[in-house]
Amino acid sequence: MNPLPSPLILIGVGGAGAAMTRGVLRAYGQGVRTLVLDTDAQTGAPSDVPFTLLGGNRLAGRGTGGEPSSARASFQDTPSLIDPALDGVRTAVVVTALGGGTGGGATGELLKRLHGLGITTLLFATLPFAFEGEERMRIAKTSAGPICQQADVSVLLPLDQLVADAGSDNMKEALSRGVDTLASGVTLLWRIIERPGFISLDAERLRAILTGCGRGQFATATAAGEDRVQKVLASLASTPLIKHDPSRPPVRRILVGILAGDDLRLSEVASISSGITAAFGPNATLELGTVNDETTFSGRLSVVMLLFEESATAALHPGAGRSMQAGGGNPLPTGTSRFHNAEKTLWGDEDLDVPTFIRRQLTLDR
Amino acid sequence: MNLSEPVAAFEIGTTNTVVAIGEPLGGGRIKVAAIDSIASSGVRKSQIVDVSQAKFSVESVLKRLADQADYSIGQAYLAVSGPHIRTKIVNAQVPVNGGVVREEDIAEVNERSYDAGLPQDCYPIELSNICYKLDDIDSILSPKNMSGRLLSQRSLCIYGSTQRIHDAFTAARGAKLEIPEGAVAFAGSCAAAAVLTAQNKKDGALAIDLGGGSTSFTVWVNGKLVQAGVLGVGGDHVTNDIHEAFPVSRSQAEQLKMMSSAVISKDDASVRVTVPDPTPGFKPITVSRRALNTVVNARLQELFTIIRAKVDEENRLHLLNAGVFLTGGGSALAGTVELAASVFGCGVRVGSLLPEIEGLEEHPQPRLTWYRAFVAAGLLLIAQQQSEPSSSIFDSIKKIFGLRK
Numbered sequence: 001m002n003p004l005p006s007p008l009i010l011i012g013v014g015g016a017g018a019a020m021t022r023g024v025l026r027a028y029g030q031g032v033r034t035l036v037l038d039t040d041a042q043t044g045a046p047s048d049v050p051f052t053l054l055g056g057n058r059l060a061g062r063g064t065g066g067e068p069s070s071a072r073a074s075f076q077d078t079p080s081l082i083d084p085a086l087d088g089v090r091t092a093v094v095v096t097a098l099g100g101g102t103g104g105g106a107t108g109e110l111l112k113r114l115h116g117l118g119i120t121t122l123l124f125a126t127l128p129f130a131f132e133g134e135e136r137m138r139i140a141k142t143s144a145g146p147i148c149q150q151a152d153v154s155v156l157l158p159l160d161q162l163v164a165d166a167g168s169d170n171m172k173e174a175l176s177r178g179v180d181t182l183a184s185g186v187t188l189l190w191r192i193i194e195r196p197g198f199i200s201l202d203a204e205r206l207r208a209i210l211t212g213c214g215r216g217q218f219a220t221a222t223a224a225g226e227d228r229v230q231k232v233l234a235s236l237a238s239t240p241l242i243k244h245d246p247s248r249p250p251v252r253r254i255l256v257g258i259l260a261g262d263d264l265r266l267s268e269v270a271s272i273s274s275g276i277t278a279a280f281g282p283n284a285t286l287e288l289g290t291v292n293d294e295t296t297f298s299g300r301l302s303v304v305m306l307l308f309e310e311s312a313t314a315a316l317h318p319g320a321g322r323s324m325q326a327g328g329g330n331p332l333p334t335g336t337s338r339f340h341n342a343e344k345t346l347w348g349d350e351d352l353d354v355p356t357f358i359r360r361q362l363t364l365d366r
Numbered sequence: 367m368n369l370s371e372p373v374a375a376f377e378i379g380t381t382n383t384v385v386a387i388g389e390p391l392g393g394g395r396i397k398v399a400a401i402d403s404i405a406s407s408g409v410r411k412s413q414i415v416d417v418s419q420a421k422f423s424v425e426s427v428l429k430r431l432a433d434q435a436d437y438s439i440g441q442a443y444l445a446v447s448g449p450h451i452r453t454k455i456v457n458a459q460v461p462v463n464g465g466v467v468r469e470e471d472i473a474e475v476n477e478r479s480y481d482a483g484l485p486q487d488c489y490p491i492e493l494s495n496i497c498y499k500l501d502d503i504d505s506i507l508s509p510k511n512m513s514g515r516l517l518s519q520r521s522l523c524i525y526g527s528t529q530r531i532h533d534a535f536t537a538a539r540g541a542k543l544e545i546p547e548g549a550v551a552f553a554g555s556c557a558a559a560a561v562l563t564a565q566n567k568k569d570g571a572l573a574i575d576l577g578g579g580s581t582s583f584t585v586w587v588n589g590k591l592v593q594a595g596v597l598g599v600g601g602d603h604v605t606n607d608i609h610e611a612f613p614v615s616r617s618q619a620e621q622l623k624m625m626s627s628a629v630i631s632k633d634d635a636s637v638r639v640t641v642p643d644p645t646p647g648f649k650p651i652t653v654s655r656r657a658l659n660t661v662v663n664a665r666l667q668e669l670f671t672i673i674r675a676k677v678d679e680e681n682r683l684h685l686l687n688a689g690v691f692l693t694g695g696g697s698a699l700a701g702t703v704e705l706a707a708s709v710f711g712c713g714v715r716v717g718s719l720l721p722e723i724e725g726l727e728e729h730p731q732p733r734l735t736w737y738r739a740f741v742a743a744g745l746l747l748i749a750q751q752q753s754e755p756s757s758s759i760f761d762s763i764k765k766i767f768g769l770r771k
Binding site for chain 1: 410411413449597598599602603606607610611613635654656657660661664665667668672
């Protein structure tokens with residue numbers, strides 16, 4: 001009997017999204033359910049990932065030339081093109097780079113489509129390096145807001161923070177390192193969800209945790225040796241991806257995944273847990289998952305961490321999404337999970353299965 | 367059906383499956399001899415999504431009735447709801463033989479209404495005469511013995527998806543419960559039958575049944591059912607909204623719903639509401655009452671606003687002189703009446719069971735189950751009135767259960 005298809009999918013949008021997806025596949029293996037979308041046919045030339053060409057008739061597979069509106073129109077031409085690849089999917093992790101054509105133009109439409117299919121979405125999107133020029137950054141920031149509003153959770157990662165010491169790299173190397181860094185983070189997240197551990201954290205649990213959370217940040221760290229716990233905690237404390245900004249709302253919820261081999265000790269889990277709790281205060285709720293993978297992590301210890309701020313009044317965006325991290329907004333779930341398999345209740349253009357307080361953008365004084 | 371024979375009615379709702387048995391008392395009255403319910407499985411938005419689970423629900427409640435009240439039921443009337451329910455205004459006409467309208471002419475124009483342009487593959491549930499027209503004289507209430515050549519009838523037809531209704535048949539048959547041909551009624555009409563007096567219907571009333579998976583409504587003017595509808599939004603949506611707004615499980619969201627109010631007050635600002643965490647050793651979860659009430663208020667206000675818009679589309683808001691009557695589990699939520707009154711701008715009350723339905727109070731149920739029992743109780747009353755020999759037999763049997771497929 002064939003196993004049921006995974007309810008979790010990784011979707012890469014555009015050239016950088018495809019590179020991140022391939023990076024995850026290299027690190028994780030072929031067990032990841034993936035899909036890559038691009039307007040450039042060359043992206044799909046290596047047949048290692050399921051590929052959907054957007055705008056075949058409109059752009060003839062030659063890409064958008066950096067024009068997001070072409071990618072948006074291409075997706076809108078045939079929005080159901082991706083549906084066959086989504087059978088049974090309940091959660092999608094979407095990776096892309098903003099500032100270019102396809103990522104900036106098609107990602108929002110993709111998220112809309114996924115939302116319409118009742119699929120929960122977690123978006124990781126990079127913002128360009130500063131050295132890529134002001135115009136590219138302007139395009140990226142302009143498109144980021146509307147795109148994030150379409151996702152259940154969105155994490156914006158400025159590449160300058162993702163690759164903090166990129167000054168000595170040439171542009172290609174820096175971009176490659178940025179892609180690899182995000183891919184490794186997503187891979188760790190994937191392992192936490194898909195692989196069994198002492199403390200399980202499956203896709204549904206992940207979704208439940210994300211629901212109701214606020215703005216946040218994302219970081220990973222890996223270390224080996226006797227003092228690996230201290231090294232990991234030190235690395236997390238110094239990562240530029242996490243800002244200890246007193247003007248920002250305090251962190252209310254922390255999702256921590258610990259990945260290690262058979263040598264993982266309970267005392268290490270406790271130390272990481274208490275170290276992180278001490279760093280962010282006792283009011284932050286810690287959600288912990290562990291993965292025991294001797295083949296991949298023998299002797300090593302990796303930690304992936306998602307931080308969520310929860311403001312006293314969480315302003316809610318229209319559509320489905322919640323946004324977190326730099327320049328992000330506030331959280332929003334799709335809210336349709338209970339009615340995922342039921343016929344939608346529509347009133348005009350509104351999907352009444354989505355909670356009213358979300359659609360009305362009501363402020364909740366939590 | 368013999369007057370002395372008990373009648374049974376059931377509803378496979380999203381939240382509860384209810385079975386009631388009534389003993390006809392004559393004079394349009396019925397005694398609820400037994401009633402029981404069980405939490406439903408396999409139902410979403412009032413539609414069956416898992417026949418075997420729905421069958422199990424029916425089986426279980428029948429067994430409980432048999433154990434507790436020594437009733438064995440082989441046949442029952444079925445109340446249906448869900449977003450598959452639609453309505454259509456149909457017009458039919460017949461030539462008047464002999465120049466004077468006889469009862470046969472009225473029966474025939476009624477019969478023709480069944481086939482008057484309903485979509486294929488639909489299951490006609492209920493036909494309600496709105497008015498007759500004789501030649502060029504419009505708005506005739508009773509054309510019998512009037513002179514004319516062409517009799518027309520304008521009716522409201524309530525119909526549903528044949529497949530969805532057959533799913534309920536299949537679940538019932540699986541539980542060894544037969545539904546006699548034509549013994550299917552619209553849940554909204556059943557709820558209205560349980561709480562609206564003839565005078566309410568004559569004065570003009572809107573009955574809203576706030577169910578778990580869907581909300582049904584009926585509009586009555588001049589004693590006639592003139593409008594009906596179902597919205598696939600119910601108490602389940604309120605629970606889901608709470609679940610999405612706060613880091614709580616569905617069962618905790620259900621508990622929070624019962625502590626909430628549909629009206630937001632100034633006093634809510636600093637108050638916290640607490641629900642226990644089901645995991646031993648974990649602290650209870652507290653949420654802001656103001657935030658909780660905001661979530662519930664938004665959903666119910668939207669629901670009432672949509673129904674108001676639908677009634678207003680037909681220009682009937684000003685005809686609701688008897689006001690709005692709420693039934694169903696949602697009517698038990700605090701503040702619902704006040705909120706509905708602010709939306710509809712007229713008198714709103716939670717429906718009280720008509721005196722024609724006796725004995726329900728003898729079967730003590732938790733508060734919510736009591737409200738949910740109104741559909742089954744109303745269906746018993748309709749079934750009993752149908753069984754009574756009267757001059758209005760065409761008005762009851764033909765109009766209410768006369769549509770067959």
